[in-house]
Amino acid sequence: MCNLYNIGRPSTDLGIELQAFYQLKFDFPELVVPKAQAPGLLLNDQQREIAPMRFGLIPPGSDPAKVKRPYNNATIEKLSSWPWKLSVGRSRCIIPMTSFLEFSYWGDEYQGHKLEFFPRDESLLLVAGIYNQSNSDVSMTLITRPANSQMMDCGHHRMPMFVNQNSMDQWLDREKQTIDACHEILRHSVAEPEFDIEDHGLMRDGWQKRVDAAIEKRDRQIDAIEQFGPLGIDC
Numbered sequence: 001m002c003n004l005y006n007i008g009r010p011s012t013d014l015g016i017e018l019q020a021f022y023q024l025k026f027d028f029p030e031l032v033v034p035k036a037q038a039p040g041l042l043l044n045d046q047q048r049e050i051a052p053m054r055f056g057l058i059p060p061g062s063d064p065a066k067v068k069r070p071y072n073n074a075t076i077e078k079l080s081s082w083p084w085k086l087s088v089g090r091s092r093c094i095i096p097m098t099s100f101l102e103f104s105y106w107g108d109e110y111q112g113h114k115l116e117f118f119p120r121d122e123s124l125l126l127v128a129g130i131y132n133q134s135n136s137d138v139s140m141t142l143i144t145r146p147a148n149s150q151m152m153d154c155g156h157h158r159m160p161m162f163v164n165q166n167s168m169d170q171w172l173d174r175e176k177q178t179i180d181a182c183h184e185i186l187r188h189s190v191a192e193p194e195f196d197i198e199d200h201g202l203m204r205d206g207w208q209k210r211v212d213a214a215i216e217k218r219d220r221q222i223d224a225i226e227q228f229g230p231l232g233i234d235c
Helices: 011-018 149-153 165-172 179-189 207-228
Strands: 004-006 037-044 047-055 073-075 092-097 099-103 113-119 125-134 137-146 158-160 195-202
Touching: 004 092, 011 037, 011 047, 037 125, 037 137, 037 165, 092 137, 092 165, 125 165, 137 207, 149 207, 165 179
Parallel strands: 047 137, 073 137
Antiparallel strands: 004 099, 037 047, 037 092, 092 125, 099 113, 113 195, 125 137, 137 158
């Protein structure tokens, strides 16, 4: 899961880099945690707009005040399931970030540590996402995919679904799409950035109890990659 990420860009620089406008000026933290307000990129009259979105999808029809645990991640393999299928057809967005954090549960170098991943070329990371609007509240979630070899070696079995900047307008298009069409866009848009890693030290005590479950998830993920490909969606 990806529940923590950073936006190390001022809002003005973010707009210039994404060639997008702000219809509404808003503040956002550098470290984005669940339920925090963060910038999301969408298309508005065929122009890119950076809009405030709450991190953690509130399912359509739900009262935001009553949802204690919004959905921070949507697995690419299950986009056809509730509640993702209600948003992915038409309400797609891009979530910009400069780094993200994950926890390592295996490996000789990082096991038990909290790691931050930075793109080696210092470019902006662009993650495919989906959103839902309920009255004035807009919430979003990050799409995740199976970990690539670098992430897997660092002790985590999932990673954000990064897309390249040249293809992101295809994902942002407001035209309604089938799940298969959405998968096809992601297949042709996938980015595989190389990462530098900053070690933030050991996790809180108790992480050892989660190791066996994490390794079971890793092994199931490796089996799924062998069967369905690196994105988990190829039969």
